[in-house]
Amino acid sequence: MESKISQHLRRHITVFEEVVLPLTSDLAECARRLCACLQSGGKVLVMGNGGSAADAQHLAAELVGRFLKNRAALPAIALTTDTSILTAVGNDFGFEQIFSRQIEALANPGDIVIGISTSGQSPNVLHAMKSASQRGCSTIAFSGRDGGELVRQADLTLNVAIAETPHIQEAHLTFIHILCDLVETELFGAD
Numbered sequence: 001m002e003s004k005i006s007q008h009l010r011r012h013i014t015v016f017e018e019v020v021l022p023l024t025s026d027l028a029e030c031a032r033r034l035c036a037c038l039q040s041g042g043k044v045l046v047m048g049n050g051g052s053a054a055d056a057q058h059l060a061a062e063l064v065g066r067f068l069k070n071r072a073a074l075p076a077i078a079l080t081t082d083t084s085i086l087t088a089v090g091n092d093f094g095f096e097q098i099f100s101r102q103i104e105a106l107a108n109p110g111d112i113v114i115g116i117s118t119s120g121q122s123p124n125v126l127h128a129m130k131s132a133s134q135r136g137c138s139t140i141a142f143s144g145r146d147g148g149e150l151v152r153q154a155d156l157t158l159n160v161a162i163a164e165t166p167h168i169q170e171a172h173l174t175f176i177h178i179l180c181d182l183v184e185t186e187l188f189g190a191d
């Protein structure tokens with residue numbers, strides 16, 4: 001058991017050193033776009049499946065509530081939480097439309113739409129990113145492996161180019177914390 005634990009932790013460290021650290025300037029660009037969007041009255045819409053749905057909710061919670069600072073609420077919506085919408089749209093229109101339908105209902109030009117997918121191939125995320133672009137939103141992908149179709153659709157991509165889903169997800173969660181930290185500091189100042 002101990003060897004399995006150290007194996008996971010060693011791989012985590014390697015991934016962060018070799019794959020995540022080189023994404024520093026992309027993360028900074030992502031933070032700049034989020035700040036510009038929020039400063040001009042836009043909002044953030046975020047989605048993903050499974051563990052990435054949890055990540056989407058984590059990001060929205062830290063923007064609406066707080067990351068570390070007590071400050072004004074920031075507008076962010078996870079498209080993964082309303083089970084009535086998800087079941088009605090999934091049942092009546094198809095699972096690939098559960099996020100795109102909400103984009104059609106909620107997204108305005110200038111909003112940022114973030115799609116989180118470790119494979120970059122989930123049809124419901126791809127469909128929503130397409131709808132977002134058509135509505136004049138800026139799109140950001142958190143992806144993995146070769147980025148899949150998602151990176152071809154997104155305006156900006158943070159791709160964790162490894163094969164293991166759990167390690168990709170661990171990197172995505174770190175992106176979320178770094179971005180919340182940068183947005184909070186840029187918009188509300190360092191303490």
Ligand SMILES: O=C(CO)[C@@H](O)[C@H](O)[C@H](O)[C@H](O)COP(=O)(O)O
Binds near residue numbers: 052165
């Ligand atoms: O968390 C995990 C595996 O670590 C799973 O729940 C995983 O998120 C699900 O299989 C998702 O459906 C995968 O979707 P995606 O990341 O390829 O878009």
Ligand SMILES: [Zn+2]
Binds near residue numbers: 051166169
């Ligand atoms: Zn997981």
